[in-house]
Amino acid sequence: MTGEAIAFYILAAVTLGSAVVVVTSGNIVHSAAALVPGFLGVTGLYILLNAEFVAGIQVLIYAGAITVLILFAIMLTEGGTGLGGRQRNEQALVGATVAAAMAVLLIIVATRTGWTAGGGTLPPYTPGAIGQSFLRQNILVFEGTSIVLLVSLMGAIMTARRED
Amino acid sequence: MGWISDVLRAIVGTIIIFSAVAFIAVMFGVLLERKISAWMQSRLGPKHVGPQGLLQTLADTIKLLQKENIVPARADKVIFASAVIVVPLAALLDYVVIPFGTTRSGPLIFRDLNIGVLYFAATSSLVVVGILMAGWGSNNKYALLGGMRSAAQMVTYEIPMGLALVTVALVAGSLSTVTIVNGQARLWYIVTQPVAFLVFLVAATAEVNRVPFDLVEAESELVAGYFSEYSGMRFALFQLGEYGEMFAMAAMAVTLFLGGWRGPVLPPVVWFVVKLYALIFVFMWVRWTYPRFRIDQMLNFSWKILIPVSVLNLVVTAFFAVVAHR
Numbered sequence: 303m304t305g306e307a308i309a310f311y312i313l314a315a316v317t318l319g320s321a322v323v324v325v326t327s328g329n330i331v332h333s334a335a336a337l338v339p340g341f342l343g344v345t346g347l348y349i350l351l352n353a354e355f356v357a358g359i360q361v362l363i364y365a366g367a368i369t370v371l372i373l374f375a376i377m378l379t380e381g382g383t384g385l386g387g388r389q390r391n392e393q394a395l396v397g398a399t400v401a402a403a404m405a406v407l408l409i410i411v412a413t414r415t416g417w418t419a420g421g422g423t424l425p426p427y428t429p430g431a432i433g434q435s436f437l438r439q440n441i442l443v444f445e446g447t448s449i450v451l452l453v454s455l456m457g458a459i460m461t462a463r464r465e466d
Numbered sequence: 467m468g469w470i471s472d473v474l475r476a477i478v479g480t481i482i483i484f485s486a487v488a489f490i491a492v493m494f495g496v497l498l499e500r501k502i503s504a505w506m507q508s509r510l511g512p513k514h515v516g517p518q519g520l521l522q523t524l525a526d527t528i529k530l531l532q533k534e535n536i537v538p539a540r541a542d543k544v545i546f547a548s549a550v551i552v553v554p555l556a557a558l559l560d561y562v563v564i565p566f567g568t569t570r571s572g573p574l575i576f577r578d579l580n581i582g583v584l585y586f587a588a589t590s591s592l593v594v595v596g597i598l599m600a601g602w603g604s605n606n607k608y609a610l611l612g613g614m615r616s617a618a619q620m621v622t623y624e625i626p627m628g629l630a631l632v633t634v635a636l637v638a639g640s641l642s643t644v645t646i647v648n649g650q651a652r653l654w655y656i657v658t659q660p661v662a663f664l665v666f667l668v669a670a671t672a673e674v675n676r677v678p679f680d681l682v683e684a685e686s687e688l689v690a691g692y693f694s695e696y697s698g699m700r701f702a703l704f705q706l707g708e709y710g711e712m713f714a715m716a717a718m719a720v721t722l723f724l725g726g727w728r729g730p731v732l733p734p735v736v737w738f739v740v741k742l743y744a745l746i747f748v749f750m751w752v753r754w755t756y757p758r759f760r761i762d763q764m765l766n767f768s769w770k771i772l773i774p775v776s777v778l779n780l781v782v783t784a785f786f787a788v789v790a791h792r
Contacts, residue, residue: 309469331545331602335548354579355584358581358588359588361588365592369595370598373599373602374617377602377613429641
Protein backbone atom coordinates (compact mmCIF):
# COMPACT_ATOMS: atom_id res chain seq x y z
CA MET A 303 0.00 0.00 0.00
CA THR A 304 1.31 3.44 -0.83
CA GLY A 305 1.56 6.23 1.70
CA GLU A 306 -1.16 8.10 -0.16
CA ALA A 307 -3.59 5.21 0.22
CA ILE A 308 -2.82 4.85 3.94
CA ALA A 309 -3.34 8.58 4.43
CA PHE A 310 -6.63 8.36 2.53
CA TYR A 311 -7.96 5.52 4.68
CA ILE A 312 -6.95 7.25 7.92
CA LEU A 313 -8.56 10.52 6.83
CA ALA A 314 -11.69 8.73 5.62
CA ALA A 315 -11.95 6.89 8.97
CA VAL A 316 -11.59 10.15 10.91
CA THR A 317 -14.19 11.88 8.77
CA LEU A 318 -16.70 9.03 8.92
CA GLY A 319 -16.11 8.37 12.62
CA SER A 320 -16.82 11.96 13.61
CA ALA A 321 -19.76 12.11 11.21
CA VAL A 322 -21.29 9.14 13.05
CA VAL A 323 -20.82 10.97 16.36
CA VAL A 324 -22.48 14.06 14.86
CA VAL A 325 -25.64 12.18 13.90
CA THR A 326 -25.90 9.81 16.86
CA SER A 327 -24.77 11.72 19.94
CA GLY A 328 -27.56 12.60 22.33
CA ASN A 329 -25.69 15.72 23.39
CA ILE A 330 -26.03 18.49 20.84
CA VAL A 331 -22.80 20.23 21.92
CA HIS A 332 -20.91 16.97 21.37
CA SER A 333 -22.44 16.77 17.90
CA ALA A 334 -21.31 20.29 17.09
CA ALA A 335 -17.80 19.73 18.45
CA ALA A 336 -17.48 16.47 16.51
CA LEU A 337 -17.92 18.48 13.32
CA VAL A 338 -14.38 19.84 13.76
CA PRO A 339 -12.46 16.56 13.23
CA GLY A 340 -14.91 15.78 10.40
CA PHE A 341 -14.12 19.02 8.62
CA LEU A 342 -10.40 18.57 9.25
CA GLY A 343 -10.55 15.07 7.75
CA VAL A 344 -12.12 16.50 4.61
CA THR A 345 -9.37 19.15 4.60
CA GLY A 346 -6.81 16.36 4.61
CA LEU A 347 -8.53 14.78 1.59
CA TYR A 348 -8.32 18.11 -0.26
CA ILE A 349 -4.61 18.32 0.52
CA LEU A 350 -4.14 14.77 -0.81
CA LEU A 351 -5.73 16.01 -4.04
CA ASN A 352 -3.29 18.97 -4.22
CA ALA A 353 -6.14 21.42 -3.66
CA GLU A 354 -4.31 23.50 -1.06
CA PHE A 355 -6.38 26.63 -1.52
CA VAL A 356 -9.67 24.80 -1.06
CA ALA A 357 -8.18 23.09 2.01
CA GLY A 358 -7.26 26.43 3.57
CA ILE A 359 -10.73 27.82 2.90
CA GLN A 360 -12.27 24.65 4.33
CA VAL A 361 -10.47 25.16 7.66
CA LEU A 362 -11.09 28.91 7.73
CA ILE A 363 -14.80 28.77 6.89
CA TYR A 364 -16.02 25.38 8.10
CA ALA A 365 -13.82 24.33 11.01
CA GLY A 366 -13.20 27.90 12.17
CA ALA A 367 -16.38 29.83 11.45
CA ILE A 368 -19.34 27.50 10.84
CA THR A 369 -18.61 25.40 13.94
CA VAL A 370 -18.30 28.53 16.07
CA LEU A 371 -21.58 29.80 14.64
CA ILE A 372 -23.33 26.52 15.45
CA LEU A 373 -21.87 26.37 18.99
CA PHE A 374 -22.82 30.00 19.52
CA ALA A 375 -26.37 29.37 18.37
CA ILE A 376 -26.71 26.33 20.66
CA MET A 377 -25.39 28.20 23.67
CA LEU A 378 -27.61 31.23 23.09
CA THR A 379 -30.76 29.18 22.56
CA GLU A 380 -33.10 28.59 25.42
CA GLY A 381 -33.18 24.94 26.32
CA GLY A 382 -29.90 24.37 24.53
CA THR A 383 -28.47 22.71 27.60
CA GLY A 384 -26.94 20.14 25.34
CA LEU A 385 -28.37 17.20 27.25
CA GLY A 386 -31.21 14.82 26.57
CA GLY A 387 -31.54 15.57 22.88
CA ARG A 388 -32.98 12.74 20.85
CA GLN A 389 -31.72 12.30 17.32
CA ARG A 390 -34.25 9.65 16.29
CA ASN A 391 -38.02 9.63 15.95
CA GLU A 392 -40.70 7.13 14.88
CA GLN A 393 -39.59 7.37 11.27
CA ALA A 394 -36.16 5.86 11.85
CA LEU A 395 -36.98 2.76 9.81
CA VAL A 396 -38.26 4.70 6.79
CA GLY A 397 -35.25 7.01 6.93
CA ALA A 398 -32.82 4.10 7.13
CA THR A 399 -34.47 2.40 4.14
CA VAL A 400 -34.26 5.53 2.01
CA ALA A 401 -30.66 6.13 3.03
CA ALA A 402 -29.68 2.53 2.24
CA ALA A 403 -31.38 2.70 -1.18
CA MET A 404 -29.57 5.95 -1.91
CA ALA A 405 -26.25 4.44 -0.85
CA VAL A 406 -26.75 1.40 -3.09
CA LEU A 407 -27.64 3.65 -6.01
CA LEU A 408 -24.58 5.84 -5.48
CA ILE A 409 -22.24 2.87 -5.17
CA ILE A 410 -23.60 1.34 -8.38
CA VAL A 411 -23.20 4.60 -10.28
CA ALA A 412 -19.72 5.23 -8.88
CA THR A 413 -18.43 1.75 -9.70
CA ARG A 414 -19.92 1.68 -13.21
CA THR A 415 -18.59 5.06 -14.28
CA GLY A 416 -15.34 4.92 -16.20
CA TRP A 417 -13.31 7.57 -14.36
CA THR A 418 -10.79 9.28 -16.59
CA ALA A 419 -8.03 11.49 -15.32
CA GLY A 420 -8.54 15.11 -16.31
CA GLY A 421 -6.20 16.49 -18.96
CA GLY A 422 -3.58 19.16 -18.37
CA THR A 423 -1.52 19.95 -15.31
CA LEU A 424 -2.18 22.01 -12.22
CA PRO A 425 -1.03 25.62 -12.35
CA PRO A 426 1.89 26.18 -9.94
CA TYR A 427 0.05 28.92 -8.08
CA THR A 428 -3.57 27.85 -7.63
CA PRO A 429 -5.02 30.86 -5.74
CA GLY A 430 -4.16 33.11 -8.69
CA ALA A 431 -5.67 30.67 -11.17
CA ILE A 432 -8.85 30.38 -9.09
CA GLY A 433 -9.15 34.17 -8.94
CA GLN A 434 -8.65 34.44 -12.71
CA SER A 435 -11.33 31.84 -13.30
CA PHE A 436 -13.78 33.62 -10.99
CA LEU A 437 -13.31 36.97 -12.68
CA ARG A 438 -13.13 35.76 -16.29
CA GLN A 439 -14.99 32.60 -17.38
CA ASN A 440 -17.22 32.26 -14.31
CA ILE A 441 -17.91 35.89 -13.52
CA LEU A 442 -21.67 35.50 -13.85
CA VAL A 443 -21.80 32.67 -11.30
CA PHE A 444 -19.44 34.56 -9.01
CA GLU A 445 -21.49 37.76 -9.10
CA GLY A 446 -24.72 35.79 -8.70
CA THR A 447 -23.36 34.15 -5.54
CA SER A 448 -22.25 37.54 -4.24
CA ILE A 449 -25.75 38.94 -4.69
CA VAL A 450 -27.32 35.96 -2.91
CA LEU A 451 -24.91 36.45 0.01
CA LEU A 452 -25.56 40.19 0.12
CA VAL A 453 -29.32 39.66 0.16
CA SER A 454 -29.12 37.10 2.96
CA LEU A 455 -26.85 39.45 4.91
CA MET A 456 -29.37 42.26 4.59
CA GLY A 457 -32.17 39.87 5.47
CA ALA A 458 -30.36 38.84 8.63
CA ILE A 459 -29.86 42.47 9.65
CA MET A 460 -33.52 43.29 8.98
CA THR A 461 -34.70 40.28 11.01
CA ALA A 462 -32.43 41.18 13.92
CA ARG A 463 -33.45 44.85 13.83
CA ARG A 464 -37.18 44.20 13.92
CA GLU A 465 -37.02 42.79 17.43
CA ASP A 466 -35.94 46.06 19.08
CA MET B 467 9.18 4.69 0.63
CA GLY B 468 9.37 8.48 0.59
CA TRP B 469 6.28 8.84 2.73
CA ILE B 470 7.86 7.24 5.81
CA SER B 471 10.56 9.91 5.86
CA ASP B 472 7.81 12.53 5.38
CA VAL B 473 5.96 11.20 8.42
CA LEU B 474 9.19 11.11 10.45
CA ARG B 475 9.99 14.66 9.40
CA ALA B 476 6.52 15.77 10.48
CA ILE B 477 6.97 14.13 13.89
CA VAL B 478 10.40 15.70 14.41
CA GLY B 479 9.02 19.07 13.27
CA THR B 480 6.16 18.81 15.77
CA ILE B 481 8.58 18.05 18.61
CA ILE B 482 10.83 20.96 17.62
CA ILE B 483 7.92 23.42 17.37
CA PHE B 484 6.41 22.25 20.65
CA SER B 485 9.61 22.49 22.66
CA ALA B 486 10.70 25.76 21.07
CA VAL B 487 7.31 27.34 21.74
CA ALA B 488 7.16 25.93 25.27
CA PHE B 489 10.62 27.18 26.26
CA ILE B 490 11.24 30.29 24.17
CA ALA B 491 7.74 31.67 23.79
CA VAL B 492 5.87 30.55 26.88
CA MET B 493 8.38 30.19 29.71
CA PHE B 494 10.56 33.10 28.63
CA GLY B 495 7.49 35.09 27.55
CA VAL B 496 5.85 34.76 30.97
CA LEU B 497 9.10 35.79 32.67
CA LEU B 498 9.43 38.76 30.33
CA GLU B 499 5.82 39.73 31.02
CA ARG B 500 6.43 39.72 34.76
CA LYS B 501 9.73 41.57 34.49
CA ILE B 502 8.32 44.24 32.16
CA SER B 503 5.19 44.72 34.25
CA ALA B 504 7.40 45.05 37.34
CA TRP B 505 9.60 47.58 35.57
CA MET B 506 6.58 49.64 34.52
CA GLN B 507 5.20 49.60 38.05
CA SER B 508 8.57 50.35 39.73
CA ARG B 509 8.86 46.90 41.27
CA LEU B 510 11.59 44.28 40.91
CA GLY B 511 9.58 41.29 39.73
CA PRO B 512 10.75 37.68 40.21
CA LYS B 513 14.25 37.78 41.67
CA HIS B 514 14.98 34.71 43.80
CA VAL B 515 14.90 31.57 41.64
CA GLY B 516 18.07 31.39 39.56
CA PRO B 517 20.16 34.40 38.55
CA GLN B 518 17.91 37.50 38.49
CA GLY B 519 14.85 35.25 38.71
CA LEU B 520 15.56 33.66 35.32
CA LEU B 521 14.37 30.21 36.40
CA GLN B 522 11.15 31.42 38.02
CA THR B 523 8.81 30.21 35.27
CA LEU B 524 10.65 26.89 35.03
CA ALA B 525 9.94 26.39 38.72
CA ASP B 526 6.32 27.45 38.17
CA THR B 527 5.94 24.96 35.33
CA ILE B 528 7.29 22.11 37.45
CA LYS B 529 4.91 23.13 40.21
CA LEU B 530 1.96 23.10 37.77
CA LEU B 531 2.96 19.67 36.47
CA GLN B 532 2.78 18.23 39.98
CA LYS B 533 -0.61 19.71 40.82
CA GLU B 534 -3.78 17.70 41.00
CA ASN B 535 -5.94 17.72 37.92
CA ILE B 536 -9.39 18.80 39.09
CA VAL B 537 -12.49 18.20 36.96
CA PRO B 538 -15.68 19.88 38.22
CA ALA B 539 -18.34 17.33 39.24
CA ARG B 540 -20.96 18.47 36.71
CA ALA B 541 -18.62 19.37 33.90
CA ASP B 542 -18.97 17.88 30.44
CA LYS B 543 -15.90 15.67 30.78
CA VAL B 544 -15.22 14.94 27.10
CA ILE B 545 -15.51 18.57 26.02
CA PHE B 546 -13.64 19.76 29.12
CA ALA B 547 -10.69 17.48 28.35
CA SER B 548 -10.54 17.97 24.59
CA ALA B 549 -10.64 21.79 24.74
CA VAL B 550 -7.18 21.63 26.28
CA ILE B 551 -5.84 19.99 23.14
CA VAL B 552 -7.49 22.31 20.61
CA VAL B 553 -6.16 25.64 21.93
CA PRO B 554 -2.39 24.86 22.02
CA LEU B 555 -2.66 22.78 18.83
CA ALA B 556 -4.10 25.70 16.89
CA ALA B 557 -1.32 27.95 18.22
CA LEU B 558 1.42 25.45 17.33
CA LEU B 559 0.08 24.93 13.79
CA ASP B 560 0.65 28.64 13.08
CA TYR B 561 4.42 28.16 13.16
CA VAL B 562 4.52 25.90 10.11
CA VAL B 563 4.47 28.82 7.65
CA ILE B 564 6.68 31.31 9.51
CA PRO B 565 10.12 31.82 7.93
CA PHE B 566 12.58 32.26 10.78
CA GLY B 567 15.60 33.11 8.68
CA THR B 568 17.55 32.00 5.69
CA THR B 569 20.49 29.72 5.07
CA ARG B 570 22.58 28.95 2.02
CA SER B 571 20.24 26.12 1.05
CA GLY B 572 17.10 28.25 1.25
CA PRO B 573 14.79 29.88 3.79
CA LEU B 574 14.45 28.39 7.27
CA ILE B 575 10.79 27.36 7.31
CA PHE B 576 8.91 24.14 7.99
CA ARG B 577 6.84 24.34 4.80
CA ASP B 578 6.67 27.20 2.33
CA LEU B 579 3.02 26.63 1.43
CA ASN B 580 1.76 28.62 -1.51
CA ILE B 581 -1.27 29.49 0.61
CA GLY B 582 0.88 30.50 3.62
CA VAL B 583 -1.04 33.58 4.74
CA LEU B 584 -4.42 31.91 4.26
CA TYR B 585 -3.16 28.91 6.24
CA PHE B 586 -2.15 31.21 9.09
CA ALA B 587 -5.61 32.84 9.17
CA ALA B 588 -7.26 29.40 9.07
CA THR B 589 -5.27 27.80 11.90
CA SER B 590 -5.49 30.83 14.17
CA SER B 591 -9.27 30.83 13.74
CA LEU B 592 -9.40 27.34 15.27
CA VAL B 593 -8.53 28.74 18.72
CA VAL B 594 -12.09 30.06 19.10
CA VAL B 595 -13.51 26.54 18.93
CA GLY B 596 -11.25 25.45 21.79
CA ILE B 597 -12.14 28.46 23.92
CA LEU B 598 -15.88 27.96 23.37
CA MET B 599 -15.51 24.28 24.27
CA ALA B 600 -13.58 25.13 27.44
CA GLY B 601 -16.18 27.72 28.45
CA TRP B 602 -19.06 25.33 27.84
CA GLY B 603 -17.47 22.18 29.20
CA SER B 604 -16.58 23.74 32.57
CA ASN B 605 -20.28 24.12 33.47
CA ASN B 606 -19.51 27.40 35.20
CA LYS B 607 -21.26 30.69 34.47
CA TYR B 608 -18.06 32.74 34.46
CA ALA B 609 -16.35 30.32 32.11
CA LEU B 610 -19.36 30.28 29.78
CA LEU B 611 -19.58 34.09 29.73
CA GLY B 612 -15.86 34.24 28.98
CA GLY B 613 -16.25 31.72 26.17
CA MET B 614 -19.16 33.62 24.62
CA ARG B 615 -17.34 36.94 24.78
CA SER B 616 -14.32 35.35 23.22
CA ALA B 617 -16.34 33.95 20.33
CA ALA B 618 -17.92 37.35 19.62
CA GLN B 619 -14.57 39.10 19.91
CA MET B 620 -12.45 36.72 17.88
CA VAL B 621 -14.97 36.34 15.07
CA THR B 622 -15.24 40.14 14.89
CA TYR B 623 -11.53 40.83 14.82
CA GLU B 624 -10.76 38.04 12.38
CA ILE B 625 -12.30 40.17 9.61
CA PRO B 626 -9.99 43.23 9.83
CA MET B 627 -7.05 40.88 10.33
CA GLY B 628 -7.98 38.91 7.22
CA LEU B 629 -8.35 42.15 5.24
CA ALA B 630 -4.89 43.31 6.39
CA LEU B 631 -3.45 39.95 5.32
CA VAL B 632 -5.16 40.24 1.92
CA THR B 633 -3.77 43.75 1.43
CA VAL B 634 -0.20 42.58 1.99
CA ALA B 635 -0.74 39.54 -0.22
CA LEU B 636 -1.99 41.90 -2.93
CA VAL B 637 1.12 44.08 -2.72
CA ALA B 638 3.45 41.07 -2.73
CA GLY B 639 1.44 39.27 -5.41
CA SER B 640 1.56 36.02 -3.46
CA LEU B 641 0.19 34.28 -0.39
CA SER B 642 3.50 32.54 0.33
CA THR B 643 5.29 33.97 3.35
CA VAL B 644 8.75 33.50 1.81
CA THR B 645 7.73 35.44 -1.33
CA ILE B 646 6.29 38.18 0.88
CA VAL B 647 9.58 38.51 2.78
CA ASN B 648 11.52 38.51 -0.49
CA GLY B 649 9.25 41.27 -1.76
CA GLN B 650 10.49 43.48 1.06
CA ALA B 651 14.11 43.43 -0.05
CA ARG B 652 14.08 47.13 -0.91
CA LEU B 653 11.33 48.53 1.32
CA TRP B 654 9.51 47.04 4.29
CA TYR B 655 5.75 46.89 3.86
CA ILE B 656 5.30 48.88 7.06
CA VAL B 657 6.38 51.92 5.00
CA THR B 658 4.00 51.32 2.10
CA GLN B 659 1.19 49.80 4.19
CA PRO B 660 1.19 51.59 7.58
CA VAL B 661 -2.60 51.35 7.88
CA ALA B 662 -2.62 47.61 7.31
CA PHE B 663 0.16 47.25 9.90
CA LEU B 664 -1.81 49.16 12.55
CA VAL B 665 -4.99 47.24 11.77
CA PHE B 666 -3.11 43.94 11.97
CA LEU B 667 -1.50 44.88 15.29
CA VAL B 668 -4.81 45.92 16.87
CA ALA B 669 -6.63 42.86 15.54
CA ALA B 670 -3.80 40.59 16.69
CA THR B 671 -4.01 42.02 20.21
CA ALA B 672 -7.74 41.28 20.20
CA GLU B 673 -7.25 37.80 18.73
CA VAL B 674 -4.89 36.79 21.54
CA ASN B 675 -7.24 38.30 24.14
CA ARG B 676 -4.76 40.71 25.65
CA VAL B 677 -5.39 44.05 27.33
CA PRO B 678 -7.09 46.32 26.25
CA PHE B 679 -9.21 43.55 24.70
CA ASP B 680 -9.00 40.97 27.49
CA LEU B 681 -12.73 40.89 28.25
CA VAL B 682 -12.56 37.15 27.82
CA GLU B 683 -10.68 36.77 31.07
CA ALA B 684 -11.53 40.05 32.79
CA GLU B 685 -10.42 39.16 36.31
CA SER B 686 -12.65 41.68 38.07
CA GLU B 687 -15.85 40.34 36.54
CA LEU B 688 -15.20 36.81 35.29
CA VAL B 689 -12.59 35.34 37.70
CA ALA B 690 -10.37 33.97 34.92
CA GLY B 691 -12.91 33.59 32.13
CA TYR B 692 -12.96 30.42 30.11
CA PHE B 693 -10.17 28.67 32.02
CA SER B 694 -11.46 29.38 35.53
CA GLU B 695 -11.98 25.70 36.24
CA TYR B 696 -8.72 24.40 34.84
CA SER B 697 -5.83 23.49 37.11
CA GLY B 698 -2.38 21.98 36.94
CA MET B 699 -1.11 20.83 33.58
CA ARG B 700 -4.30 21.79 31.77
CA PHE B 701 -3.92 25.37 32.98
CA ALA B 702 -0.33 25.31 31.76
CA LEU B 703 -1.49 24.10 28.33
CA PHE B 704 -3.89 27.05 28.05
CA GLN B 705 -1.02 29.38 28.92
CA LEU B 706 1.01 27.64 26.24
CA GLY B 707 -1.76 28.23 23.73
CA GLU B 708 -2.14 31.86 24.70
CA TYR B 709 1.52 32.83 24.66
CA GLY B 710 2.20 30.60 21.65
CA GLU B 711 -0.52 32.45 19.76
CA MET B 712 0.88 35.83 20.81
CA PHE B 713 4.35 34.94 19.58
CA ALA B 714 2.89 33.55 16.35
CA MET B 715 1.00 36.80 15.75
CA ALA B 716 4.14 38.85 16.41
CA ALA B 717 6.17 36.57 14.12
CA MET B 718 3.55 36.98 11.40
CA ALA B 719 3.61 40.77 11.80
CA VAL B 720 7.42 40.68 11.46
CA THR B 721 7.11 38.53 8.34
CA LEU B 722 4.43 40.64 6.71
CA PHE B 723 5.48 44.17 7.60
CA LEU B 724 8.96 44.33 9.11
CA GLY B 725 10.91 42.54 6.40
CA GLY B 726 11.07 39.16 8.15
CA TRP B 727 14.66 37.98 8.50
CA ARG B 728 16.09 40.85 6.40
CA GLY B 729 18.64 43.24 7.88
CA PRO B 730 22.25 44.30 7.55
CA VAL B 731 25.40 42.80 9.18
CA LEU B 732 23.81 40.43 11.73
CA PRO B 733 22.77 36.89 10.69
CA PRO B 734 19.14 36.60 9.45
CA VAL B 735 17.87 34.53 12.39
CA VAL B 736 19.17 37.13 14.84
CA TRP B 737 17.35 39.88 12.96
CA PHE B 738 14.16 37.88 13.07
CA VAL B 739 14.43 37.32 16.82
CA VAL B 740 15.27 40.99 17.48
CA LYS B 741 12.22 42.18 15.54
CA LEU B 742 10.04 39.51 17.15
CA TYR B 743 10.96 40.56 20.67
CA ALA B 744 10.56 44.25 19.77
CA LEU B 745 6.94 43.52 18.82
CA ILE B 746 6.43 41.33 21.88
CA PHE B 747 7.63 44.28 23.95
CA VAL B 748 5.02 46.48 22.27
CA PHE B 749 2.30 43.96 23.15
CA MET B 750 3.43 43.91 26.79
CA TRP B 751 3.88 47.67 26.94
CA VAL B 752 0.27 48.11 25.77
CA ARG B 753 -0.95 45.52 28.25
CA TRP B 754 0.52 47.27 31.25
CA THR B 755 -0.42 50.78 30.09
CA TYR B 756 -4.06 50.74 28.98
CA PRO B 757 -7.29 49.95 30.81
CA ARG B 758 -9.80 47.43 29.48
CA PHE B 759 -12.50 48.28 26.92
CA ARG B 760 -16.17 47.60 27.55
CA ILE B 761 -17.63 44.82 25.38
CA ASP B 762 -19.87 47.16 23.33
CA GLN B 763 -17.01 49.63 22.80
CA MET B 764 -14.80 46.80 21.65
CA LEU B 765 -17.31 45.35 19.15
CA ASN B 766 -18.22 48.81 17.86
CA PHE B 767 -14.57 49.64 17.39
CA SER B 768 -14.08 46.67 15.11
CA TRP B 769 -17.32 46.90 13.10
CA LYS B 770 -17.52 50.68 12.77
CA ILE B 771 -13.86 51.72 12.57
CA LEU B 772 -11.43 48.90 11.86
CA ILE B 773 -13.41 47.06 9.17
CA PRO B 774 -14.34 50.18 7.11
CA VAL B 775 -10.76 51.48 7.36
CA SER B 776 -9.26 48.18 6.26
CA VAL B 777 -11.76 47.76 3.39
CA LEU B 778 -10.90 51.26 2.19
CA ASN B 779 -7.21 50.49 2.50
CA LEU B 780 -7.69 47.31 0.47
CA VAL B 781 -9.59 49.14 -2.30
CA VAL B 782 -6.99 51.92 -2.54
CA THR B 783 -4.16 49.37 -2.58
CA ALA B 784 -5.92 47.32 -5.25
CA PHE B 785 -6.39 50.48 -7.36
CA PHE B 786 -2.68 51.33 -7.20
CA ALA B 787 -1.71 47.71 -7.82
CA VAL B 788 -3.78 47.74 -11.02
CA VAL B 789 -2.37 51.13 -12.10
CA ALA B 790 1.18 49.93 -11.47
CA HIS B 791 0.56 46.84 -13.62
CA ARG B 792 -0.56 48.86 -16.64
